[in-house]
Amino acid sequence: QVQLVESGGGSVQAGGSLRLSCAMSGYTYAEYCLGWFRQVPGKEREGIAFIYRLGGRSLYADSVKGRFTVSQDETKRTLYLQMSTLKPEDTAMYYCAARRDICTYTPAPDHFWGQGTQVTVSS
Secondary structure (H helix, E strand, O other), rough: OOOOEEEEEEEEEEOOEEEEEEEEEOOOOOOOOOEEEEOOOOOOOEEEEEEOOOOOOEEEEOOOOEEEEOOOOOOOOEEEEEOOOOHHHOOOEEEEEEOOOOOOOOOOOOEEOOOOOEEEEEO
């Protein structure tokens, strides 16, 4: 069973930076898509950044492209999301996700999820 545990959320002023971490365990397949989603109350969960565990190709939503960077450390089995130039509209609960399939920007039934970490950006 895949287990994901996020950390690193918090409050920051607009223009600031944060790095989220996701400790991963329980998966054995190389062909996983690892990534980050976010959700605000009343809205659907949206995918923002992904990386293929095999090969390292990354994908980004337009809303974060150029500001966020997703990376993985295989030795530590940790996924990261470096967020820079944060905006108030980045305020959301951020979820780490893993899927043994192609990356999708919408949640799928076979996604594994972390518990989420809150990011709040003030203006």
